[in-house]
Every structure is written in C-alpha cells, then in structure tokens.
Amino acid sequence: MGIINESGKIIIAIDGPAASGKSTTARLLARKLGYTYIDTGAMYRSVTLKALEAGMLERLHENPEEIEPLLDNIDIAFDGDRVFLDGRDVTAAIRENRVSRHVSFISSLKPVRDILKQMQRNMGGRRGVVMDGRDIGTVVFPDAELKIFLIADASERARRRYAELVQKSGDNNSVPSVDELEREILQRDKDDAARTHAPLKKHEDAVEVDTSGLTIEEQVTLVYNLALEKTAV
Numbered sequence: 001m002g003i004i005n006e007s008g009k010i011i012i013a014i015d016g017p018a019a020s021g022k023s024t025t026a027r028l029l030a031r032k033l034g035y036t037y038i039d040t041g042a043m044y045r046s047v048t049l050k051a052l053e054a055g056m057l058e059r060l061h062e063n064p065e066e067i068e069p070l071l072d073n074i075d076i077a078f079d080g081d082r083v084f085l086d087g088r089d090v091t092a093a094i095r096e097n098r099v100s101r102h103v104s105f106i107s108s109l110k111p112v113r114d115i116l117k118q119m120q121r122n123m124g125g126r127r128g129v130v131m132d133g134r135d136i137g138t139v140v141f142p143d144a145e146l147k148i149f150l151i152a153d154a155s156e157r158a159r160r161r162y163a164e165l166v167q168k169s170g171d172n173n174s175v176p177s178v179d180e181l182e183r184e185i186l187q188r189d190k191d192d193a194a195r196t197h198a199p200l201k202k203h204e205d206a207v208e209v210d211t212s213g214l215t216i217e218e219q220v221t222l223v224y225n226l227a228l229e230k231t232a233v
C-alpha cells in the first residue's frame, strides 16, 4: 500500500524499454494532473555527458570507481522541459548520439545509481510526481501508488525514434536509418535488462501497457484514468 498524503497526491512510476513512449506519456500525464514530471533518463544522460566532457570514458571501462569524484557535488536540475547540469543548460547535448551510445554503461555503475536514486527520492519526497525510467517502480519508489510498465514493438519504437530525430534535426540525412536505430534500441534493451544493479524489469504490481497500436492521446488517457482510480480512494 502506498501512502497518500493530505493533498491526495500520489507518485506515478512509468518504466519500460527505450522509446516505448515513456517520456511523452509521462510529460503529458503530469501536465493533466498538475504534477511535476521527472525524466530520470535525462539524469543518467547528464552524468554520461559529464564523464565524456571530462574525457574519462575509456579509463572508466578499466577503473569504474574513478567515476566517484565526478559525482561529488554534481548538480542536476529541471526547469520545465529543460535540464541543467552544474548550472548549464544541457537539454540538447544529452540527446546527442555520443551520449546515447555510452549511457547504458554509465548507468550500470553502482555509485552512479546510488547517487541518482537518492536525488530522485528527494525530488519525489513531497509526492505529486510522475517519474519515468527503468527502475522507478522496482527500486526508487517501490511504494508508488501507480506503477506502469510501457512496452512497444521494437520496429515501432525505431520508427518513432526516427521521426523524433528527423523532427529535431530538421534533416533526415544526418539521422541514422530506421534499421540502425532498431539495432541500437535492441542492444540498449539487452544491456539495461542484463546489468547487475537495478536492471530493467517489470514490478509485479505494475500495469503493463502495450503502446504499439496506440496514439499518444490514447496512451495518456489510459494512464490518466488509472491515476484517477488511484486518487479517488
């Protein structure tokens, strides 16, 4: 049983594999409920960017514990849809392919997971949050009143990711092909599910939602109705 505070606000955990629709669903759901949206993938991406900029990636594969000084006093903050790393706006930089390629490795490191888990628990402490990631329902907030596990076909996820990248870059020549994206997505799913610390997995209480044939509106409405059921007690 989760604890619903006096304001009736709850914690909603949305987990699932890459490009399953988590962030779009979570963001719109938070807006509809008047909740705060927290994109925990952006936090792992920010740490990855910091390691890349420090030129540490290669060394970390040999000596993962060298990540620790980098985590001292790290500051990751959200302002609406923008993400700030140590006070700098990194919203665009954390979506670059070089970050996507290394984020599974960085997120497999225990010191990284420990510090981000603590930050996420602090951010959700007052409830009224929608948090998306891979381990929110299983590790960060196992007492979240509503846990959703979103899935979708790999080919559909690759098509969505392609459309999103083309829209963002404004030109489809600089974007990897749908096949290439599908291979990357499947590899990332495998890495995220196989890691030792907090692997991607569905909590037994989570409601599984397959978004393959659904529009964004349908996904949001479905999850919104589940949230209303939880807050109406």
Ligand code: DC
Residues within 6 Å of the ligand: 018, 019, 040, 041, 042, 044, 045, 103, 104, 107, 132, 133, 134, 135, 136, 188, 192
């Ligand atoms: O959701 P995303 O693609 O932005 O996430 C980037 C990576 O961060 C993903 O490959 C796995 C990792 N991640 C994680 O390990 N735990 C989370 N709660 C969120 C993301």
